[in-house]
Amino acid sequence: MSDSPGEHKHHGHSHGSGEDFTDPPSDIELRVKALESLLVEKGLADPDAIDAVIDTYETKVGPRNGAAVVARAWTEPGFRNWLLKDATAAIASLGYVGAQGEQMRVLENTDKVHNLVVCTLCSCYPWPVLGLPPVWYKSAPYRSRAVSDPRGIIEEFGTHVPETSEVRVWDSTSEMRYLVLPQQPEGTEGWSAEQLVNLVSRNSMIGVEVARSPEAIRSGE
Amino acid sequence: MTTNPSELLHGLPLIPQDSDGPVFQAPWQAAAFALAVRLSSDGHFTWKEWTEVFSTEIRSAQGGGETDFDNTYYLYWMNALEQLCEERSLVAHSDLRQRKEEWRQAYLNTPHGKPIELSAALTRGH
Known part of the structure; x- marks a missing residue:
């Protein structure tokens, strides 16, 4: 199996005591x-x-913030580098901050690596950038199968990850939230961030889909 | 819901919204919004009374030099809602303070991944 279970790590959630209890919200x-x-x-x-x-x-707590982050990364190499190096600061610079100051990490999809985000224990989710989690993200089948059969679950969303690509699964915690930076669709070179933002779906930032193609937008998908 | 959302927004000119209605930055903001909507539609106060209390709260905050509204709008919303609940003898401030600490303790006593139940506030020593 070419997938890398090494990236998958269970929650710590300890608060110094070594025990696994829940941090109160703000x-x-x-x-x-x-x-x-x-x-x-x-x-x-x-x-x-x-x-x-x-x-x-x-539904009004939508994924538009995340889409804006991705579109900016596609159009500004400097922001992209910052985002990949220190996502918490780069995202905060756009005004998207979690109530508990959760750390953010952005995972870059490439020709060789496809990233998938899950929360195996509950529903930790980067809501400052993606809004409220969809029902399926919180479901037991997604939470278990994202780990046991990530390619299969991605396939169910209609997305085929080539065998030559490695699938990495990232388990969110209350302290660390992940956002996938999907690949910029072909044929969109030179587009503005305002145009590109429409291509960035919520699911592409969780990693179960890729960004929409210009054709999909034109056909009103 | 009997109340028309667009009517609710009338009188709340500063509410963060787009063409489809209010926009929330976090789930708790939607909950705070919903509480005021329900209490009003159940007749505990009129929406006009609510907007007056809320506007007063916002004005006093602006008097303090506050300009960055997006991040604080629902904080003021909660300030106003707690105040109105006290005035109408719905929920006393002292009860709110105590309950808030009980919820905090319930989180601390609950293993991660388990639902947070208020009763967990009473279980000490895990």
């Missing part, structure tokens, strides 16, 4: 949880109704 997130849980307990709010409102809007 103060403001705890405030929201506190208010919501008290309102629900007092019968002043129905959790299903709150979820319904969130569902209405959650």
Whole structure:
């Protein structure tokens, strides 16, 4: 198997004690949880109704931030180098920062390497750049098969990774979030970042697909 | 949801949004937004009352020289919502403070990957 399990590492999530417990979220997130849980307990709010409102809007936490990062990397070699060297700082320079200051790492797809991101234990996800995770990302089949059969799961998304390419699987943690830098589609040389951003799908930044081709955009895919 | 989203946005001219509606930078912001929407549509306060309290909160923040709104909009939203809940005797500030610390402890007591339950706040010594 040419895939490299060496890149796959299980979560640490320890906080110095060596034990594997959960870091609390930011103060403001705890405030929201506190208010919501008290309102629900007092019968002043129905959790299903709150979820319904969130569902209405959650697609609005979209992957456009990540697409902007990728399009900029495609058009500015200096930014691309910075992004690959220190993704946390490069992404923060565009104003996309996680509430807990999670570290970001950007994984560059090449002719020889295809990267795939998963969170095997839960649903750690780079939401400052990709928004809320899709349902399948949180599903047990994806979380296990991304590790046991990454080529197979990528194939199910309609993407074929050539046998000559190595597939690397990256397991997200609460401290480290990954974003795939897909390859720039052929035939888009000289495009502006504003044009390119439409080619960058959420799935291409998780690694289950490649960036859209100009033809796919034209045919309204 | 009975309330029309576009009506909700009326009176909130500064809300981060695009042509399709409000834009959130993080899941908690959507939750904070949803709480205010639900409390209002359930009749605990009118949306107009909400926008007045929220606007006052924003004005006082701007008086403090605040200009970078994108990052702080929903922070002020929560400040205003907590205040209005106190005023309407829905949830007291002191209860909120205590509950916040219980949630913090629940996270610290929960193994990673397990759902966070508030009851975990009470289990000491893992």
